[in-house]
Amino acid sequence: MAKEDKNWSGVAHVRIRLDILHSPAWRTLSFTARALFMDMRSSLRSTNNGDINAALGTLSHKGWTSRTTILKAVAELTALGFIAKTRQGVGGPTTGSCSLFRFTDVPTFEHPRLGVRACKATFEYLVFKTLDEAEQALRDLAASEAKAKASKTK
Numbered sequence: 001m002a003k004e005d006k007n008w009s010g011v012a013h014v015r016i017r018l019d020i021l022h023s024p025a026w027r028t029l030s031f032t033a034r035a036l037f038m039d040m041r042s043s044l045r046s047t048n049n050g051d052i053n054a055a056l057g058t059l060s061h062k063g064w065t066s067r068t069t070i071l072k073a074v075a076e077l078t079a080l081g082f083i084a085k086t087r088q089g090v091g092g093p094t095t096g097s098c099s100l101f102r103f104t105d106v107p108t109f110e111h112p113r114l115g116v117r118a119c120k121a122t123f124e125y126l127v128f129k130t131l132d133e134a135e136q137a138l139r140d141l142a143a144s145e146a147k148a149k150a151s152k153t154k
Helices: 024-028 031-041 056-062 067-079 131-153
Strands: 083-087 100-103
Touching (some): 031 067
Antiparallel strands (some): 083 100
């Protein structure tokens, strides 16, 4: 058997901190949100944190077909502190600009043309010390979404 090449330079790969994978927040995430995290993370480069989007047009070539599914997964990732919004999108899916996000475990560099400010890694997912705390954050998210939906139908 040939010796495996251990040289990763020049080979694209995704790095995820073990404190993410071992966190109660990660264990609480739906598999859809985990998949979106991985697909968004695959676009992370050395200086573009804060300029990551979850637009259907960007994700469709990775198999995503529903804006609603993406929005629900983004809401989970945000509520549990894995990503944070750096710019609010404006307009609709065919016009305007999409929302931009940063991963909270990676520093963000200034992107003036995008309106993204520099900040240190905040590790917001570490706020949740137990599964119960993380699950409560998702219950709170569901309750706020139900309240917003109810107010739209009135």
